[in-house]
Amino acid sequence: MRYPVICIDGPSGAGKGTVTWRLAQALNYQLLDSGALYRIVGLKAYEAGLVSADASQPIDENALLVLTQSLDISFVPNNDSGRVDIVVNGEAVGEQVRNETVGGYASQIAVFSQVRQALLKLQQDMATRSGLVADGRDMGTVVFPDADVKVFLTASAEARAQRRVAQLLNNHQAADFDAILATIKARDARDENRATAPSKPAADALVIDSSTLDASAVYEQVKAYCQKQG
Numbered sequence: 639m640r641y642p643v644i645c646i647d648g649p650s651g652a653g654k655g656t657v658t659w660r661l662a663q664a665l666n667y668q669l670l671d672s673g674a675l676y677r678i679v680g681l682k683a684y685e686a687g688l689v690s691a692d693a694s695q696p697i698d699e700n701a702l703l704v705l706t707q708s709l710d711i712s713f714v715p716n717n718d719s720g721r722v723d724i725v726v727n728g729e730a731v732g733e734q735v736r737n738e739t740v741g742g743y744a745s746q747i748a749v750f751s752q753v754r755q756a757l758l759k760l761q762q763d764m765a766t767r768s769g770l771v772a773d774g775r776d777m778g779t780v781v782f783p784d785a786d787v788k789v790f791l792t793a794s795a796e797a798r799a800q801r802r803v804a805q806l807l808n809n810h811q812a813a814d815f816d817a818i819l820a821t822i823k824a825r826d827a828r829d830e831n832r833a834t835a836p837s838k839p840a841a842d843a844l845v846i847d848s849s850t851l852d853a854s855a856v857y858e859q860v861k862a863y864c865q866k867q868g
């Protein structure tokens with residue numbers, strides 16, 4: 639039996655997480671937060687000394703692959719946070735992967751095709767149990783090329799940096815717009831220019847620019863598109 643798959647791809651800060659969560663709730667589908675997979679591997683690789691914070695260190699691909707294959711990863715929806723909790727080798731990972739530093743580690747290890755291959759089955763298997771809303775960079779292009787609905791949600795780097803600044807200030811944390819913008823641009827460049835599964839819209843994806851839209855407007859647009867695709 640083949641279950642419906644909805645792919646929401648795009649760069650970080652474009653609003654994918656909110657749309658994905660709301661769609662999954664509304665449709666009673668599972669949610670695949672594929673970025674969390676890469677974040678986990680990135681964090682574990684950093685802890686093992688395989689990646690450096692400033693991306694200057696060459697990465698030992700074989701050691702990275704062994705490490706990736708040693709991880710037993712699963713997802714558990716968390717209604718309180720509106721996110722999915724990640725469990726690795728039996729232990730909940732928590733929010734420690736949800737920061738820009740770990741996002742940087744993730745994008746360093748995400749360039750390796752063997753690492754991506756090692757994470758592929760886990761992602762594809764999620765569509766064998768129920769309907770799925772999948773959030774990432776290559777959901778519509780590589781992981782679920784036959785998906786029922788594909789959306790590529792983007793926004794200018796400036797709009798995404800501004801959102802991040804607002805989020806940090808809201809949490810009473812320091813926020814430097816220029817530094818955040820530079821980090822976003824560096825990660826975008828790495829994700830868009832890598833040889834394997836670069837971040838880009840699938841040929842049959844609806845592209846939405848959320849630069850001037852709020853989360854509800856984006857959600858309504860995506861929901862209407864899903865209904866139209868039927």
Ligand code: C5P
Nearest residue numbers: 650672673674676744745748774775776
């Ligand atoms: O979406 P998120 O910001 O959590 O992703 C973190 C990083 O993981 C991305 O910048 C990207 O390098 C990588 N990633 C990927 N393919 C995916 C999801 C995330 O390469 N499907």
